[in-house]
Amino acid sequence: MSVRKQARTQGGRPRDSRVDEAIASAVRELLTEVGYTRLTMAEVAARAGVGKAAIYRRHATKQEMIFDVLLPDKFLAVAPDRGSLRADLAAVIAEIADTMASPPGGTVPGLLADVHADPALRDRFVERYLGFQRQTLAEILDRATARGELAVRPDPAALNALLVGPVFAWLFLLRESPEQLPTLTSALLDAALALTGAALPAPSR
Amino acid sequence: MSVRKQARTQGGRPRDSRVDEAIASAVRELLTEVGYTRLTMAEVAARAGVGKAAIYRRHATKQEMIFDVLLPDKFLAVAPDRGSLRADLAAVIAEIADTMASPPGGTVPGLLADVHADPALRDRFVERYLGFQRQTLAEILDRATARGELAVRPDPAALNALLVGPVFAWLFLLRESPEQLPTLTSALLDAALALTGAALPAPSR
Amino acid sequence: MSVRKQARTQGGRPRDSRVDEAIASAVRELLTEVGYTRLTMAEVAARAGVGKAAIYRRHATKQEMIFDVLLPDKFLAVAPDRGSLRADLAAVIAEIADTMASPPGGTVPGLLADVHADPALRDRFVERYLGFQRQTLAEILDRATARGELAVRPDPAALNALLVGPVFAWLFLLRESPEQLPTLTSALLDAALALTGAALPAPSR
Amino acid sequence: MSVRKQARTQGGRPRDSRVDEAIASAVRELLTEVGYTRLTMAEVAARAGVGKAAIYRRHATKQEMIFDVLLPDKFLAVAPDRGSLRADLAAVIAEIADTMASPPGGTVPGLLADVHADPALRDRFVERYLGFQRQTLAEILDRATARGELAVRPDPAALNALLVGPVFAWLFLLRESPEQLPTLTSALLDAALALTGAALPAPSR
DNA sequence: ATCTAAGCGAGACGGTACGTCTTGTCTTAGG
DNA sequence: CCTAAGACAAGACGTACCGTCTCGCTTAGAT
Structure with missing residues (x-):
C-alpha cells in the first residue's frame, strides 16, 4: 500500500519486502527516540541498513514516508455490527x-x-x-x-x-x-x- | 507582550515600533501567500524591509515570531457574565x-x-x-x-x-x-x- | 581484447557478440552527444538495449569500458620501415x-x-x-x-x-x-x- | 579574483578573507591527501572549519573551486625582457x-x-x-x-x-x-x- | 555639543537536512 | 551461463534555511 511506483508488469529485480520492514522499523524507532522534527532521512537509512534511494523509491518525501509507515492499512476498514x-x-x-x-x-x-x-x-x-x-x-x-x-x-x-x-x-x-x-x-x-x-x-x- | 528582551534600563536607541508592525504585516502576508511551512525568515525580513537581526531582537525563533504575531494579547481575557x-x-x-x-x-x-x-x-x-x-x-x-x-x-x-x-x-x-x-x-x-x-x-x- | 573475464571453458550460453557491438555503439554515440563526464552506465545500457550486468560482465568499470571501446586494438602495432x-x-x-x-x-x-x-x-x-x-x-x-x-x-x-x-x-x-x-x-x-x-x-x- | 559574485557596493557583512584562505588551504591539503577525484565539498568545508554555503558563495562548483584555488592570479602576468x-x-x-x-x-x-x-x-x-x-x-x-x-x-x-x-x-x-x-x-x-x-x-x- | 549605547539594513557565517544522482553489485524470470 | 530489467548500498552533489555575527550607519538620551 505504501508503494509509490508499482513495477509495471514484471522484469527486473522485485522490491525486497525486508527493506520495507527495515524502513518502517527505523522510522518508528527514530520517532520515539528523537521525535518527528529531528528525524532525518540519512539516519533512517543508516538505521535501516538501507540506501536513501531505496527509501525514495517507496516514498516521495519524508512526510509521505512517515505517513505511510504510521497509518495502518486496514484503518477502520471493517465496522462489524455490534448490535446498537x-x-x-x-x-x-x-x-x-x-x-x-x-x-x-x-x-x-x-x-x-x-x-x-x-x-x-x-x-x-x-x-x-x-x-x-x-x-x-x-x-x-x-x-x-x-x-x-x-x-x-x-x-x-x-x-x-x-x-x-x-x-x-x-x-x-x-x-x-x-x-x-x-x-x-x-x-x-x-x-x-x-x-x-x-x-x-x-x-x- | 511580544518583546523578548527588554532594554535593561535605558540608553541607546529605542526600538522602532514601525519595525514591529512591518514584521507583523509581512508575517501575515506570507502566511497567506506561501503557508506556514514555506515561510522563511529571510523573506519576512525582505518583505518587511528589515534586517534579520531586527526580527531576532524581538522573537527568539521563527515559531515564536508567528505565535506572537497571531495570538491576540487579549485572548479570552474577559468572560463577562451573559446571564446563563x-x-x-x-x-x-x-x-x-x-x-x-x-x-x-x-x-x-x-x-x-x-x-x-x-x-x-x-x-x-x-x-x-x-x-x-x-x-x-x-x-x-x-x-x-x-x-x-x-x-x-x-x-x-x-x-x-x-x-x-x-x-x-x-x-x-x-x-x-x-x-x-x-x-x-x-x-x-x-x-x-x-x-x-x-x-x-x-x-x- | 576488451573481454574482462573470459568464460572458463565453455558451458552455458555463449556471449552474444551483438551485445558487444551495441555497447560500443552506444558509448560512441553518448560520448558525442553528452560528453565523457555526463555519460552514465544506465544510459549506455538503455541506449544499447542491454542490461547493466551485460556491460559489467565485459568491462570492470565505466572508465575501462570507454577505454576499451575507443582504443583501437592495433594501435601502432606495426611500424613498417618507410625508408628514412x-x-x-x-x-x-x-x-x-x-x-x-x-x-x-x-x-x-x-x-x-x-x-x-x-x-x-x-x-x-x-x-x-x-x-x-x-x-x-x-x-x-x-x-x-x-x-x-x-x-x-x-x-x-x-x-x-x-x-x-x-x-x-x-x-x-x-x-x-x-x-x-x-x-x-x-x-x-x-x-x-x-x-x-x-x-x-x-x-x- | 576568485570571487564569484562581488558585493554590489556596500552594505552587509563583508566577506571574511580568512575564510578564503581556510578554503584554499583545505583544498590543497585534501588534493595532496586524497587526490582530485576523492576530494569532497563536505570534507573541504569540515577541514576549513567553514559551512558549505561559504564555499558556494565564492565558487559555483567544486571544479571552479579547485581551479580558483590552484591557478595563481599572476600567472605569466609579467614577462620581463631577459635580453635574448x-x-x-x-x-x-x-x-x-x-x-x-x-x-x-x-x-x-x-x-x-x-x-x-x-x-x-x-x-x-x-x-x-x-x-x-x-x-x-x-x-x-x-x-x-x-x-x-x-x-x-x-x-x-x-x-x-x-x-x-x-x-x-x-x-x-x-x-x-x-x-x-x-x-x-x-x-x-x-x-x-x-x-x-x-x-x-x-x-x- | 558631544558622547555613548543600542537600534538599524544588509548580508556573510557555521551547521545541517533535503532530494537527486551515479556507480558497481545483486536478484528476478526467462532463453 | 547468458540475457533485460531494475532494485540495492553507499555516498557526493548543490540548494535551502536557521539563528548568529559583523559591518557601517543612525538615533536618541545623558552628560
Missing part, C-alpha cells in the same frame, strides 16, 4: 483514540501540519483516513436508522467532528494524559447520543 | 472558533506541531492560550453552579476538549468549510449542555 | 594525431584524468598505449642508427614527449582546430629532427 | 613547467578534463591561463623581431603547443619524473629555436 448505535460508536471512538494515542511524541501534530502543507499528502490523507472514517460512520448511521434508533439523522460531518475532535484536543491541545481517555470517550459517547436525539440513558439516572 | 450557562458557553465557543478560523491556511496545525516540538513554545502556549481558556471555563462553571444550573459539575478539561476539539476537527481534520461552523457550534452547545446534566430542550423528558 | 627517419617519424606523428583527434569532445582529457586516478586503468594504459608507442619509437631509432642518420641518439622518452606533447596541447590545451594539425605536425617533424642532430633542410648551413 | 629570445623562452618554459609540476597528484589532468566538460570553467581557463600565455608569447616574439633574431616569425599557437605540450606529455602522459624536466626543457628550447629559423647554436658543435 451506542456499541457501534463506542467501537469507532476506541479505534480513533487508539490510532491517535499510539504514535510517539509529536508525531500526529507534525503529520497534520504536513498534510496541510503538501497537497499530495493531503490527497493521501483524505483517501486513506478521512474516507474510511466517513464511510464507516455512514454505515453505522444507516444501521441505526434501520433499527429505529434515530429520531433525527445528524449531519455525518458534525458527528465525525464531535467524535474525533475531543479526543484530538485532549491529547494534543490540552496535552492531558492518555490514560484518562476512556473517561473522556465515555462522556463523549453520551454527548454524541444526545445529539442524535436517540433515547438518552435516562432510565439509569 | 448556555450564553456563556456560546460566547466561548464563538471566540475559540474565531481564533482558529482566522489565521490563514495551515497556520494553526503548523503552530501546533511546533508547540509539540519546542518546550519553550509550549510554555508560551500554555501560558497565553490554555491558561486563559481553562480559567475562563472555570469561571463559567462557577457562575452556573451559583445559578443552580448544574446538576453535575463536569470535569473542566473534558468540557474544554468537548468545546474546542470539534471546532478544530471540523476545520483541520475534516477540512470542512468555516462558513458552516455556526451549524456545528450550535449542535456542540447542545451536546455540551447535555454533558452538564442541564435541562435539555428535549420534549422527551 | 623522417618518413618513419611522420607516420608515427600522423597516427598519434589521428588517435587523439578522433574521439569526440572531451573524451581524451577525461580518460587521461581517470588514468591518473585509477591504478588498474593506468596499467591498461601503459600496456596498451604507452608500451607500443615506446617500442615503436625505439625500433625507429634503431633503424635510423643503422642507416647512419643519427648524429646523436636522443633520449627516447624526450623524443616521445616532443612528438606527442604538442599534438595533445594543440587539441586539448589550446583547443585549436584539428583541421590545422598537419601544419603543426610538419613543423613538429622539423623540430624533432633538429633534436636528433639529423641534417636539417636548412639552407643556412 | 632564448632567455625569454627559457623563462616561459620554466614557469609553465613549474605551474604544471606543482599541484599534487592527478590534479592537472582532472582539472583539464573538467575544463572540457564545463563551458563556464572553459571560459575561466581561457581568460586566466591561455590568454596570458598567448599574450606573453606574442610579446616575446615581438621583442625577438625587434632584435632581429627571427628569420621567420612562427605561428604563435604552434610555438605555444611546442613549448607547453612536451612538458605536459612528460608529466602526465609518459608520467616521467619531474626531476628530469630541466633536461627536457633544455632540449625543447633547442627544438623551438630551430623552428624559429633563428641561428642555431651551431658554433658550439
Whole structure:
C-alpha cells in the first residue's frame, strides 16, 4: 500500500519486502527516540541498513514516508455490527483514540501540519483516513436508522467532528494524559447520543 | 507582550515600533501567500524591509515570531457574565472558533506541531492560550453552579476538549468549510449542555 | 581484447557478440552527444538495449569500458620501415594525431584524468598505449642508427614527449582546430629532427 | 579574483578573507591527501572549519573551486625582457613547467578534463591561463623581431603547443619524473629555436 | 555639543537536512 | 551461463534555511 511506483508488469529485480520492514522499523524507532522534527532521512537509512534511494523509491518525501509507515492499512476498514448505535460508536471512538494515542511524541501534530502543507499528502490523507472514517460512520448511521434508533439523522460531518475532535484536543491541545481517555470517550459517547436525539440513558439516572 | 528582551534600563536607541508592525504585516502576508511551512525568515525580513537581526531582537525563533504575531494579547481575557450557562458557553465557543478560523491556511496545525516540538513554545502556549481558556471555563462553571444550573459539575478539561476539539476537527481534520461552523457550534452547545446534566430542550423528558 | 573475464571453458550460453557491438555503439554515440563526464552506465545500457550486468560482465568499470571501446586494438602495432627517419617519424606523428583527434569532445582529457586516478586503468594504459608507442619509437631509432642518420641518439622518452606533447596541447590545451594539425605536425617533424642532430633542410648551413 | 559574485557596493557583512584562505588551504591539503577525484565539498568545508554555503558563495562548483584555488592570479602576468629570445623562452618554459609540476597528484589532468566538460570553467581557463600565455608569447616574439633574431616569425599557437605540450606529455602522459624536466626543457628550447629559423647554436658543435 | 549605547539594513557565517544522482553489485524470470 | 530489467548500498552533489555575527550607519538620551 505504501508503494509509490508499482513495477509495471514484471522484469527486473522485485522490491525486497525486508527493506520495507527495515524502513518502517527505523522510522518508528527514530520517532520515539528523537521525535518527528529531528528525524532525518540519512539516519533512517543508516538505521535501516538501507540506501536513501531505496527509501525514495517507496516514498516521495519524508512526510509521505512517515505517513505511510504510521497509518495502518486496514484503518477502520471493517465496522462489524455490534448490535446498537451506542456499541457501534463506542467501537469507532476506541479505534480513533487508539490510532491517535499510539504514535510517539509529536508525531500526529507534525503529520497534520504536513498534510496541510503538501497537497499530495493531503490527497493521501483524505483517501486513506478521512474516507474510511466517513464511510464507516455512514454505515453505522444507516444501521441505526434501520433499527429505529434515530429520531433525527445528524449531519455525518458534525458527528465525525464531535467524535474525533475531543479526543484530538485532549491529547494534543490540552496535552492531558492518555490514560484518562476512556473517561473522556465515555462522556463523549453520551454527548454524541444526545445529539442524535436517540433515547438518552435516562432510565439509569 | 511580544518583546523578548527588554532594554535593561535605558540608553541607546529605542526600538522602532514601525519595525514591529512591518514584521507583523509581512508575517501575515506570507502566511497567506506561501503557508506556514514555506515561510522563511529571510523573506519576512525582505518583505518587511528589515534586517534579520531586527526580527531576532524581538522573537527568539521563527515559531515564536508567528505565535506572537497571531495570538491576540487579549485572548479570552474577559468572560463577562451573559446571564446563563448556555450564553456563556456560546460566547466561548464563538471566540475559540474565531481564533482558529482566522489565521490563514495551515497556520494553526503548523503552530501546533511546533508547540509539540519546542518546550519553550509550549510554555508560551500554555501560558497565553490554555491558561486563559481553562480559567475562563472555570469561571463559567462557577457562575452556573451559583445559578443552580448544574446538576453535575463536569470535569473542566473534558468540557474544554468537548468545546474546542470539534471546532478544530471540523476545520483541520475534516477540512470542512468555516462558513458552516455556526451549524456545528450550535449542535456542540447542545451536546455540551447535555454533558452538564442541564435541562435539555428535549420534549422527551 | 576488451573481454574482462573470459568464460572458463565453455558451458552455458555463449556471449552474444551483438551485445558487444551495441555497447560500443552506444558509448560512441553518448560520448558525442553528452560528453565523457555526463555519460552514465544506465544510459549506455538503455541506449544499447542491454542490461547493466551485460556491460559489467565485459568491462570492470565505466572508465575501462570507454577505454576499451575507443582504443583501437592495433594501435601502432606495426611500424613498417618507410625508408628514412623522417618518413618513419611522420607516420608515427600522423597516427598519434589521428588517435587523439578522433574521439569526440572531451573524451581524451577525461580518460587521461581517470588514468591518473585509477591504478588498474593506468596499467591498461601503459600496456596498451604507452608500451607500443615506446617500442615503436625505439625500433625507429634503431633503424635510423643503422642507416647512419643519427648524429646523436636522443633520449627516447624526450623524443616521445616532443612528438606527442604538442599534438595533445594543440587539441586539448589550446583547443585549436584539428583541421590545422598537419601544419603543426610538419613543423613538429622539423623540430624533432633538429633534436636528433639529423641534417636539417636548412639552407643556412 | 576568485570571487564569484562581488558585493554590489556596500552594505552587509563583508566577506571574511580568512575564510578564503581556510578554503584554499583545505583544498590543497585534501588534493595532496586524497587526490582530485576523492576530494569532497563536505570534507573541504569540515577541514576549513567553514559551512558549505561559504564555499558556494565564492565558487559555483567544486571544479571552479579547485581551479580558483590552484591557478595563481599572476600567472605569466609579467614577462620581463631577459635580453635574448632564448632567455625569454627559457623563462616561459620554466614557469609553465613549474605551474604544471606543482599541484599534487592527478590534479592537472582532472582539472583539464573538467575544463572540457564545463563551458563556464572553459571560459575561466581561457581568460586566466591561455590568454596570458598567448599574450606573453606574442610579446616575446615581438621583442625577438625587434632584435632581429627571427628569420621567420612562427605561428604563435604552434610555438605555444611546442613549448607547453612536451612538458605536459612528460608529466602526465609518459608520467616521467619531474626531476628530469630541466633536461627536457633544455632540449625543447633547442627544438623551438630551430623552428624559429633563428641561428642555431651551431658554433658550439 | 558631544558622547555613548543600542537600534538599524544588509548580508556573510557555521551547521545541517533535503532530494537527486551515479556507480558497481545483486536478484528476478526467462532463453 | 547468458540475457533485460531494475532494485540495492553507499555516498557526493548543490540548494535551502536557521539563528548568529559583523559591518557601517543612525538615533536618541545623558552628560
